[in-house]
Amino acid sequence: MNRPLLLLTTFSALLLFSPSYAHTISEADEASAINFPGHTSYLLADAQATEAKTAVLELEVPAKSMGAPPHTHANEDEFFYVLEGTVSFFDKDSSQVLTKGQMITLPRNNVHGFYNDSDKTARLLLIVSPGEFASFFDAVVMSLKSQQGDIDVGRIIAKEASKYDVTVLPQYIPEAAKQLLK
Numbered sequence: 001m002n003r004p005l006l007l008l009t010t011f012s013a014l015l016l017f018s019p020s021y022a023h024t025i026s027e028a029d030e031a032s033a034i035n036f037p038g039h040t041s042y043l044l045a046d047a048q049a050t051e052a053k054t055a056v057l058e059l060e061v062p063a064k065s066m067g068a069p070p071h072t073h074a075n076e077d078e079f080f081y082v083l084e085g086t087v088s089f090f091d092k093d094s095s096q097v098l099t100k101g102q103m104i105t106l107p108r109n110n111v112h113g114f115y116n117d118s119d120k121t122a123r124l125l126l127i128v129s130p131g132e133f134a135s136f137f138d139a140v141v142m143s144l145k146s147q148q149g150d151i152d153v154g155r156i157i158a159k160e161a162s163k164y165d166v167t168v169l170p171q172y173i174p175e176a177a178k179q180l181l182k
Contacts, residue, residue: 031058034137037144037153038066047131055131059124061087061116066180067124069157070113070172074165076133078106078126080114085122089114090174111169115177136164 024045031042038061045056061067067087080089081103088095089104092111098104106112116122128134140160144151158168173181 034141036137036140037157038068041126041137043134043137045131046134053130053132055128055134057126057128057134057137058083059126061085061114061122061124063116063119063121064180065116066173066177067114067116068112069154070111070169071161072111072167072169073108073133074167075108076128076130076164076166077108078112078128080104080106081125081127083123083125085116085120086118087114087116087122087124088174088176090172090177092172095174095176111172113172113177115174115180117176117180133164133166136160136166139163 027044031044034041034043040060042058042060043055044058045054047053047055059067070090070092080087080098082098082100084100086097086099088097089106090096090113096104140157143156143160144153147156154168154170161168
């Protein structure tokens, strides 16, 4: 069999035996709000939406709030695009303020977090790959709802995060963000 015919046959077989995914349209206004500590999340596409297993969320980060504590992902890469407002993203050593229209790429195994120290709510588009991590936000909210008495939110977030091979590293919270936790 000649090479072009072999390639065509292989490609055709892949198409025939690959799962079929339908086009979907999502609107944040129609998505259920996930009231995660520090921000509200709206799941626009979950990991099962495409073969790439990528999830897409919209986040609303209120004024003067910590969006996510410093952490690392062992398995996921994250991409944040600022839709509205300003958000400070940080790593172990520095912070960067991103504004509307800017995007930051956060590869796995790198310490990162974010906060909004402005006077206005910020909106972000989060793309996470692979996207199974998107269920983390629901898991934390459900765990918080099951608690009674004094709730140690940080401990619950860290416990749920560990189930996703995410490590929370509070020692890297920037001074400016610490002010938002008071």
